[in-house]
Amino acid sequence: MIKLYWCPQTRAIRALWLMEETGLAYERVLIDIRDPDKPRDPDFAKASPMGKVPALSDGAVHLADSAAIGLYIADRYPQTGLAPAVDDPKRGDYLYWMVYTPGVIEPAMGEKISGTAANKVSHGWGDFDTMINVMENGVKNGPWLLGDTFTAADVMIGSSVLFLKRFGLLPESDILDTYAERCLARPALQKAMEFEAGS
DSSP, rough: OEEEEETTTTTTHHHHHHHHHTTOOEEEOOOTTOTTOOOHHHHHHHHHHTTTTTEEETTEEEESSSHHHHHHHHHGGGOOSSSOOOTTTTHHHHHHHHTTTIIIIIIHHHHHHHTOOOOOOTOOOOOHHHHHHHHHHHHOOOTTTTTTBHHHHHHHHHHHHHHHHHHTTOOSSSHHHHHHHHTTTOOHHHHHHHHHOOO
8 A cells, every 4th residue: 555654734745635636545654754763664764765754655666755756646546637648748748847846946935035146047946036927827827737637736836836825925926826726625635734734
């Protein structure tokens, strides 16, 4: 059975949401990353050498990072409908959005929070304002990033938009606000949030 290693109030909410979207059977394994002395499932170290969550074990497969988990689950279990097929023309957009959170959003957020000077030429993530504009353009025709089809990419981007809102970092944006509302209306995200609240 799939094991999802998670901890409340971390990026692991993405993987919880993803797994609830799949409808697949899985086991949630709580890892208190804030207390390294607590006993841990021995497979956690195989899945996450850095000791970070989310991480996942699926038989002989062990991996960490929410984007990697999303890519793996959506491709390994195509019946979930969370990724376009490899030969689908939308696959390129899907892959772009799958890595946009770790590759663009998080570095741009770090730059903004730390007050580091933006350098759109040298920094692969551009800058914070460009990151927001690109997200708005990505979802403006909606309802989802790939049109009418919800994918694992919406889990990644949707969770990032919600995170930006939660910490007061999201500029005024009707487009992203309504996208966030659509994400919050999904039963799978509501279930993931219940797990967090009850932990």
